[in-house]
Amino acid sequence: MAVRVxxxxxxxxxxxxxxxxEVLGGTVGEVVxxxxxxxxxxxxxxxxxxxxxxxxxNLFVNDEDVRSLQRDATPLxxxxxxxxxxxxxxxxxxxxxxxxxxxxNDEVARYSRHLIMPEVGT
Numbered sequence: 001m002a003v004r005v006x007x008x009x010x011x012x013x014x015x016x017x018x019x020x021x022e023v024l025g026g027t028v029g030e031v032v033x034x035x036x037x038x039x040x041x042x043x044x045x046x047x048x049x050x051x052x053x054x055x056x057x058n059l060f061v062n063d064e065d066v067r068s069l070q071r072d073a074t075p076l077x078x079x080x081x082x083x084x085x086x087x088x089x090x091x092x093x094x095x096x097x098x099x100x101x102x103x104x105n106d107e108v109a110r111y112s113r114h115l116i117m118p119e120v121g122t
Contacts, residue, residue, distance in 0.1 A: 001024065001025070001026060003023060003076050003081070003082055004021075004080075004081045005020065005021050005023050005031065007019050007020065008084055011042060011045055011084065023035045023038065023082075026076060027076060028059060028071070028072050028074040031082055053072075057084065057086050058084075059082060060082070061080050061083075
């Protein structure tokens, strides 16, 4: 079964410049895995090296946060819409070295405007 996935503007370049894609899957986890397999360039923006969803990527099913549902195990129907919303702001969080995320030069260039905005914080 295919469900519709809404892609944020910042990630459209990794899915052929489209804002919506159809992806097979019966659960949110299957849809994310299939989306990453179908669009390999998108994978590193959604998933950490260990294969888990990055903490700053929020997923919604029909406007409901999957964290309040069954997370990756949230079942989907064909009429459901999965929305990807990456967080770009928030407070500060102290991470230990094992949780640090390294950005590539391209990512630093892409997100530098956000990194230096005083409203976003460091």
